[in-house]
Amino acid sequence: MKILKYPDKRLNIIAKPIKNINNKIKALIFKMINTMYSHQGIGLSATQINKHIRIFVMDISKTYNQPLIIINPKYSYVSTKYKKVKEGCLSIPNYFEFIYRSINCIINAIDLNGNKFIINAYGLIAQCIQHEIDHLNGKLLTDNLTKKHK
Numbered sequence: 001m002k003i004l005k006y007p008d009k010r011l012n013i014i015a016k017p018i019k020n021i022n023n024k025i026k027a028l029i030f031k032m033i034n035t036m037y038s039h040q041g042i043g044l045s046a047t048q049i050n051k052h053i054r055i056f057v058m059d060i061s062k063t064y065n066q067p068l069i070i071i072n073p074k075y076s077y078v079s080t081k082y083k084k085v086k087e088g089c090l091s092i093p094n095y096f097e098f099i100y101r102s103i104n105c106i107i108n109a110i111d112l113n114g115n116k117f118i119i120n121a122y123g124l125i126a127q128c129i130q131h132e133i134d135h136l137n138g139k140l141l142t143d144n145l146t147k148k149h150k
């Protein structure tokens with residue numbers, strides 16, 4: 001699938017929650033996983049493939065073969081402790097920036113079968129989750145920079 005690239009305005013659309021995980025949505029999710037792997041990314045949001053629904057996929061496993069599917073994520077906790085991290089984005093190729101991310105966040109979400117689950121995330125997982133939820137909210141990592149820096 002084609003990934004939208006900065007400064008495409010469609011990257012700023014706020015995604016809507018999913019009501020029904022039908023076969024069309026499932027097929028889309030598998031395409032997202034393939035797209036993420038074919039671009040060697042660790043996360044991909046539906047927003048980036050121009051589908052404005054609240055889904056993202058990620059894989060931060062060492063073996064890079066354990067995709068996580070996150071549907072309708074919601075923060076239940078975001079730490080106010082921040083860490084400076086280096087971050088890139090498939091929508092901004094060959095660009096990396098140092099930004100601040102919360103060191104810990106907890107999200108509620110549902111899986112492919114509609115079952116609720118919770119992730120208590122630290123480190124790279126927490127960073128990745130924040131990055132992808134930002135996408136669903138129409139935000140890019142460049143939005144965390146000052147105007148001058150941009």
Ligand SMILES: [Zn+2]
Binds near residue numbers: 088089131
């Ligand atoms: Zn991104």
